[in-house]
Amino acid sequence: MKTQIKKSWAEPYRMKMVELLKMTTRAQRQKAIKEAGYNTFLLKSAEVYIDLLTDSGTSAMSDRQWAGMMVGDEAYAGSSNFYHLEETIRKYYGYKYIIPTHQGRGAENILSKILIKKGDIVPGNMYFTTTRLHQELAGGTFTDIIIDEAHDPLNPHPFKGNVDLTKLDKVVKKYGAKRIPYISIATNVNMAGGQPISMKNLKELRAYTKKNGIRIIHDMTRVAENAYFIQQREKGYQNKSIAQIVKEICSYTDGATMSAKKDALVNIGGFLATNEWDVYEEARNMVVVYEGLHTYGGLAGRDMEAMAIGIVESLDDFHQHARVGQVEYLGHKMMEFGIPIVQPIGGHGIFVDAKAFLPHLTQDQFPAQTLAAEIYADSGVRTMERGVVSAGRKANGENYYPKLELVRFTIPRRVYTQAHMDVIAESTYNVFKQRDKIKGLKMVYEPKYLRFFQARFEKLG
């Protein structure tokens, strides 16, 4: 049974160590962002005051996790931490076979290579950068089957991560189930703004895929945050615990890739899970080539121990209430200032609608990239672009032009305080007041893959 929770989301922990931050002047920040080619990924972290670049690997570990690091069993083969991790994943997520990987994309690489053949189609509830790239590198083509509401930043649909089963059925009819190795389902869809999929939708999808003999592969990077929204919003789940809901979600899927750097509260780690022996067998062969032996997959024993403990902590109802509560606090503050943000407020961050914020810029002038650079210069708050730069180019070289042009304010778990949230909202409002004067950017260097990480820009005009 779910434990009773008060309305306030105050943290279920206290601090026993702090990390001092470096304060900078506006002149220093302007120089720094120019030198970084107006790409917040190229800033040095020492130049940043509040770092909202990502929630990936940036969480604060608990004292128990740190204690777990001290019982790292650094045996090359058969580390006891691996068995603890395996047992934890089986118990809480319910998947049968587990392969640790250095992070999420390590699992994506192996799984895509095993399941996808040249010419295959992979439908999914919105793309994710690394996930789609691995699908493409394996010869597949990603097809978006998320509901239309997910592409509309203001649509208040409570489950914008849902699959449109009519869209899916069209894809299946057009290409045939044989060319669809699996459906790629993310929980709490990152690129839609941290938006959940409902249990009802997932059950319907399971029924459909059973009938058509298609797998569901679960990108479970933010499954606990998704479970929190199901508990809050979906009929019949109010009295279930996050742990129960997570286990039910996983039960409707055939395998998973996980970046444990998000929900699972570790700084590095991930895994591949499957219920199919054949897939496991092949993955066990392949992990040796790309990551390391199947009982460590590119991780130290201590990393696997911290992950096993983090998984359990991530399923605590009070933890998720405080986690999402803090994100919602920042979102409401932004809305009070009239700043256009994606709604409903998502699980892992606030997504500011850069097209609405800077309506005088065309998408070719990179509104979200521009806004992220302006916010950094104002206060030292580091955010990131999720728009035309992140979307990259199609195989034929044309740009993807996503409908959503967003700046992501990603909140690390258990790291910042409510006062930090106030500073972030106030700084964004400060930039908002002067938005008419803001000029766009032009791209002067473009890497071949995942260009948002290292692209460089110059100010227009």
Ligand SMILES: *Cc1c(COP(=O)(O)O)cnc(C)c1O
């Ligand atoms: C971060 C992330 C990944 C990739 O995981 P890494 O650990 O960064 O390699 C995959 N899917 C989603 C939804 C993510 O957020």
